[in-house]
Amino acid sequence: MSVSSAVQAAGEADGGCAVRTHRLTKRFRSGQVAVNAVDLAVPRGSVYGFVGPNGSGKTTTIRMLLGLVRPTAGRHELLGLSMPRQAGRVLPAVGALVEGPAFHPYLSGPANLRRLDAVDRTADPRSAGPRIGAALERVGLSSAGNKRYRNYSLGMRQRLAIAAALLRPRDLLILDEPTNGLDPQGTREVRSLVTRLSQEGVTVMLSTHLLSEVEQVCTHVGVMRTGSLIAQSSLAQLRGSTATGVRVETSCPQAAAAVLIECGLGGVVPGPGVVQADLGPYEPEALVVALVRAEVPVRGFTCVQPTLEELFVSLTGEGFDVDG
Amino acid sequence: MSTADGATIVSGREGTDPRRGSARALRWGAGTALRADLRLFGSEFGLHLVRRRNWAGVGVLLSVPIILAVCVKVTSDGNTDGAGPGFLTAVTDNGLFVALAALTMELPLFLPLAMATICADTVAGEANTGTLRYLLVVPVHRTRLLIIKYLAVLVAFTGALLLLVVVGWAIGTALFGGGSLTTLSGEQISFWAGVGRLLLVCLYIDVCFAGLAAIGMFVSTLTEQPLAVVIATVAVATISQVLDTVPQLSSIHGYLPTHHWMAFADLFREPVALGSIRPGILSALAYAAIFLSAAWARFGDKDITC
Numbered sequence: 001m002s003v004s005s006a007v008q009a010a011g012e013a014d015g016g017c018a019v020r021t022h023r024l025t026k027r028f029r030s031g032q033v034a035v036n037a038v039d040l041a042v043p044r045g046s047v048y049g050f051v052g053p054n055g056s057g058k059t060t061t062i063r064m065l066l067g068l069v070r071p072t073a074g075r076h077e078l079l080g081l082s083m084p085r086q087a088g089r090v091l092p093a094v095g096a097l098v099e100g101p102a103f104h105p106y107l108s109g110p111a112n113l114r115r116l117d118a119v120d121r122t123a124d125p126r127s128a129g130p131r132i133g134a135a136l137e138r139v140g141l142s143s144a145g146n147k148r149y150r151n152y153s154l155g156m157r158q159r160l161a162i163a164a165a166l167l168r169p170r171d172l173l174i175l176d177e178p179t180n181g182l183d184p185q186g187t188r189e190v191r192s193l194v195t196r197l198s199q200e201g202v203t204v205m206l207s208t209h210l211l212s213e214v215e216q217v218c219t220h221v222g223v224m225r226t227g228s229l230i231a232q233s234s235l236a237q238l239r240g241s242t243a244t245g246v247r248v249e250t251s252c253p254q255a256a257a258a259v260l261i262e263c264g265l266g267g268v269v270p271g272p273g274v275v276q277a278d279l280g281p282y283e284p285e286a287l288v289v290a291l292v293r294a295e296v297p298v299r300g301f302t303c304v305q306p307t308l309e310e311l312f313v314s315l316t317g318e319g320f321d322v323d324g
Numbered sequence: 325m326s327t328a329d330g331a332t333i334v335s336g337r338e339g340t341d342p343r344r345g346s347a348r349a350l351r352w353g354a355g356t357a358l359r360a361d362l363r364l365f366g367s368e369f370g371l372h373l374v375r376r377r378n379w380a381g382v383g384v385l386l387s388v389p390i391i392l393a394v395c396v397k398v399t400s401d402g403n404t405d406g407a408g409p410g411f412l413t414a415v416t417d418n419g420l421f422v423a424l425a426a427l428t429m430e431l432p433l434f435l436p437l438a439m440a441t442i443c444a445d446t447v448a449g450e451a452n453t454g455t456l457r458y459l460l461v462v463p464v465h466r467t468r469l470l471i472i473k474y475l476a477v478l479v480a481f482t483g484a485l486l487l488l489v490v491v492g493w494a495i496g497t498a499l500f501g502g503g504s505l506t507t508l509s510g511e512q513i514s515f516w517a518g519v520g521r522l523l524l525v526c527l528y529i530d531v532c533f534a535g536l537a538a539i540g541m542f543v544s545t546l547t548e549q550p551l552a553v554v555i556a557t558v559a560v561a562t563i564s565q566v567l568d569t570v571p572q573l574s575s576i577h578g579y580l581p582t583h584h585w586m587a588f589a590d591l592f593r594e595p596v597a598l599g600s601i602r603p604g605i606l607s608a609l610a611y612a613a614i615f616l617s618a619a620w621a622r623f624g625d626k627d628i629t630c
Binding site: 115119125 | 357359360361364366367370371375376454455457458459460461462463464469625627628629
């Protein structure tokens with residue numbers, strides 16, 4: 001598809017992709033195809049929103065990316081190194097949150113992080129203490145102290161999982177539903193954390209089913225549906241591909257419609273008390289002047305950016321059920 | 325940053341570029357690799373240590389020699405015929421025999437149960453809590469993880485076994501006295517020779533249970549339910565012991581995983597009868613090799629979907 005090849009070109013222009021898959025496929029033993037020939041291209045430095053309803057194959061794809069699940073067909077690279085063959089070299093530079101937090105319930109948060117750090121043969125044990133402290137600080141868990149993980153709230157658990165992903169400096173973060181279970185305050189914190197990390201040069205791949213999240217933090221987006229990647233593009237391209245609309249509130253819709261047609265706008269639809277049209281290449285300011293000169297009583301004039309959801313509908317030709 | 329032996333360890337931003345990994349790997353000294361393995365081993369062993377459930381289990385194991393010694397002491401007639409290979413009748417003779425009698429009583433069920441419980445935690449337990457997927461993406465090589473988990477299980481079991489023997493010996497000595505002791509074949513050996521024999525017994529039981537541990541680890545890679553591992557592993561030990569009592573099956577007795585366990589008593593003969601010790605060790609090593617390979621084959625390319 002043309003959108004995805006555009007992203008690929010963009011990715012290669014700025015130094016390759018942090019995540020690249022080639023016809024990645026997973027067929028379960030039951031015969032069900034969970035992921036079907038997916039070609040992901042996550043450009044370095046991007047915040048990539050990986051969206052799709054529950055059960056669309058996002059998590060299975062992420063598990064394959066990280067080497068937890070073996071693909072039935074296809075191959076993939078992380079940070080330019082082929083997986084899973086070079087997992088030992090590439091994964092230390094990758095932080096991951098896979099399908100919710102999971103820790104030993106009878107250990108405290110810091111003890112759980114120490115445990116994960118002890119598993120990493122390339123981590124320096126002498127710097128473990130400060131690194132764990134910094135990671136906990138970053139997600140706002142410093143005050144949790146030695147409380148056992150089993151007594152953590154869902155939000156604290158989610159934060160601890162993010163802290164584990166930040167245990168050392170990473171080049172790529174793969175975060176599966178990172179704001180799941182967080183209160184609005186926590187959600188905001190995680191989003192600003194993602195933005196900050198991105199500014200530091202970390203590539204972030206963020207799986208979510210919240211389109212608002214994509215709208216707020218992502219630069220790129222890939223859409224999964226029933227195991228296939230149905231769209232992939234930068235958010236700017238996606239927006240550019242659909243027309244901005246004009247909405248004029250007026251008591252004389254017919255007169256307003258006539259002015260807009262005269263100005264050359266297409267898709268003019270007069271309704272009761274309102275006229276809608278495609279903006280096209282025209283200046284909104286000039287349109288307002290033209291309307292006022294024609295003595296059309298204008299109550300309101302708005303340029304309408306289609307919502308992301310509408311974009312997905314226009315892109316895929318069908319509705320996108322955000323809640324699965 | 326560099327460590328004293330020249331190995332480079334990542335703790336700053338500059339070290340995380342995976343394309344520099346090959347250069348880094350070259351500078352990896354054997355000492356650093358060993359230290360990293362020891363750190364992982366310490367973490368695995370620590371997980372066994374911090375579980376209160378495990379200490380409750382140790383409590384159960386330790387209760388046997390205590391109850392045994394106290395009961396024998398209280399019932400002055402000491403009528404204990406028909407229990408174990410002659411150790412129970414000898415406990416009043418020397419306190420060391422309390423430890424041996426306790427081992428005899430715990431060998432069929434309690435010790436396999438203890439081993440099964442800690443094996444269940446290793447892979448199935450981590451899969452059950454979901455921590456396994458986070459371990460593997462750290463990353464850690466699956467073979468390395470499996471081997472170190474196996475070693476941690478063996479060390480944890482050895483610790484429990486030594487505690488059991490020490491407590492048995494201590495309460496036995498306190499209630500019945502120490503000194504030189506009479507072996508099962510009638511000769512006298514010195515007290516310290518007796519302690520040495522006791523340690524040899526522990527070593528032998530440890531080797532025997534290394535085979536059972538490999539079976540437990542294998543089952544642990546098959547399921548995400550730790551309880552299933554406990555049941556399956558104890559079932560293997562129990563069925564093996566049941567089959568061992570069926571005379572019609574005598575041709576397969578030598579191949580049963582538990583067949584040689586009780587041979588530890590031969591270490592308390594003078595001279596030591598190696599006739600059944602040697603096949604016991606070989607059998608346990610064979611079971612360990614077979615089932616560790618099976619666990620490795622199973623775990624090596626298993627899809628982690630939990």
